[in-house]
Amino acid sequence: MPPPHRGCESVLQTKSLSALTSRRDPGRAVRHSEPSKLPVQEAGAERKRRSKRKASRKCSQEEEGAKKKRSGEAQHNQRCIGTHLTRDLENLLQTKTSKTCSKAEFKAKYEELGHLGEGGFGAVYHGYRKEDFLPVAIKHIALDQVICTPVCLNGQIVQFPLEVLLLYKVGGEPGSHGQNAAVTLLDHYELDQELILVMERPAPCMDLFDYVKESGGSLQEHEAKILLRQLVEAMLEIHGKGVSHGDIKFENLLVETGSRAPRLRLIDFGCGSFLEEGLCTRFFGTADYTPPEWYARGCHSAATTTVWQLGVLLYGALTGYFPFSSTMGTLFKRPVIKGELSQYCQNFLRSCLAKNPKSRPTLASLLLHPWLR
Missing domain, CATH: 1.10.510.10 (Transferase(Phosphotransferase) domain 1)
Known part of the structure; x- marks a missing residue:
């Protein structure tokens, strides 16, 4: 796989962080599961070739990396998932098991407003929870980009979105928002074509x-x-x-x-x-x-x-x-x-x-x- 895309060396040497607004790409990561092998003698030519890549080429590389990531990550977590589930987390997952629901159910609970940003594999919007006007961030991820990992719940192996699992593990239960270093995941919805994550949004x-x-x-x-x-x-x-x-x-x-x-x-x-x-x-x-x-x-x-x-x-x-x-x-x-x-x-x-x-x-x-x- 080609090395991850970088700007030419002179670009970052002449532009400060405050001037790099055009380079800003919130959440877009270069997901590569194989090391870059770049011989010293080819480095100069390789940098020039990378700087001329078209946007479509970058997108195809990200898609290729995503496929490798989904395969490798799922295999890894299938080996280790059992050692990471605490009793409290298992109980939480039993009450939060992802299920297909209608968009109407999501909209009945949350109001989605403006666009916050675009990530490598999803878009994020701001909004609020209707019952108490709690500010939230709502992330939409296409189902074919979702990494799932097997989890044993009630004696059965079920596929669970890895990002959801990690957020519940580090962000605490939905009622604990504001108490942890990571933002709290309040809800998640698996629809026909996408996974929706609803997270707390600290304000301001x-x-x-x-x-x-x-x-x-x-x-x-x-x-x-x-x-x-x-x-x-x-x-x-x-x-x-x-x-x-x-x-x-x-x-x-x-x-x-x-x-x-x-x-x-x-x-x-x-x-x-x-x-x-x-x-x-x-x-x-x-x-x-x-x-x-x-x-x-x-x-x-x-x-x-x-x-x-x-x-x-x-x-x-x-x-x-x-x-x-x-x-x-x-x-x-x-x-x-x-x-x-x-x-x-x-x-x-x-x-x-x-x-x-x-x-x-x-x-x-x-x-x-x-x-x-």
């Missing part, structure tokens, strides 16, 4: 991309520190529940802005999975956040990849740029870190963006880093 809020953009294209170090500490704590929380998000990026983080201090919330578990022991041979995240070990060896671990993605995100929030703009840069270049940042912050960034995954700190040790204390 904006995603981290817009938050950074409204801050002038980058954050001050003290602002970034507040958000990064929350994000590290959030990742520890969901990893503690046996789930890997897999696609930490600006567009998948909401910032609640209704209080004195901003609060981060995690959304979009479409690239998520259950945590695996050892190395993973599948990666479904976004190209700009792909760790170097994936390109070098075709495998990675969820824990060290999460730390890498935190480093990429922090670098972008502080500078307005991605640290690397090509596969070769990810593999071999050192990130250029601004000298005006504190020494603790520079050390934090370098440790997260270490090329060797064994040299990266754990999430728990990051929380104890002097920069976050």
Whole structure:
């Protein structure tokens, strides 16, 4: 499979995050289940070829990656699903088993309003629950794009949408909205042609991309520190529940802005999975956040990849740029870190963006880093 699409190196070197509005693609991840093999001597020509690909070519690659993802992910979760279901989750699933229903039933409970964004495999709208006017986000996913995994309920094996399962696991029960790092899944509906997910929508809020953009294209170090500490704590929380998000990026983080201090919330578990022991041979995240070990060896671990993605995100929030703009840069270049940042912050960034995954700190040790204390 071809390497994930990236912009030419000069594009990201000359455009800051606040100027990349045209590149913004909320939730659209490059889902590839085989490693990119790019010889050094072919890198320059390959970058030029990638920059000339047409939009239709990109779409076909995403569809091909989606098919591989559905096959590989279903096989993996069939092996491990039984070890991840707690009694509380099993009881919840028994009351929330997906069933075919009419669009009228969905519309009787929720009012769908304007369009919020377009993801790689679905569209998201805002709306509210009619009984109490609770703000909600409503995600529509075509059924042929839904990844399902076998779950044992009441002694029977049933196919259950993986994203639904992960959201119930990390977001708590529908009545617990606002209490967890991840947004809560309130309802899901399986219709004839699509799966509908209804999630809490914190209000007022904006995603981290817009938050950074409204801050002038980058954050001050003290602002970034507040958000990064929350994000590290959030990742520890969901990893503690046996789930890997897999696609930490600006567009998948909401910032609640209704209080004195901003609060981060995690959304979009479409690239998520259950945590695996050892190395993973599948990666479904976004190209700009792909760790170097994936390109070098075709495998990675969820824990060290999460730390890498935190480093990429922090670098972008502080500078307005991605640290690397090509596969070769990810593999071999050192990130250029601004000298005006504190020494603790520079050390934090370098440790997260270490090329060797064994040299990266754990999430728990990051929380104890002097920069976050």
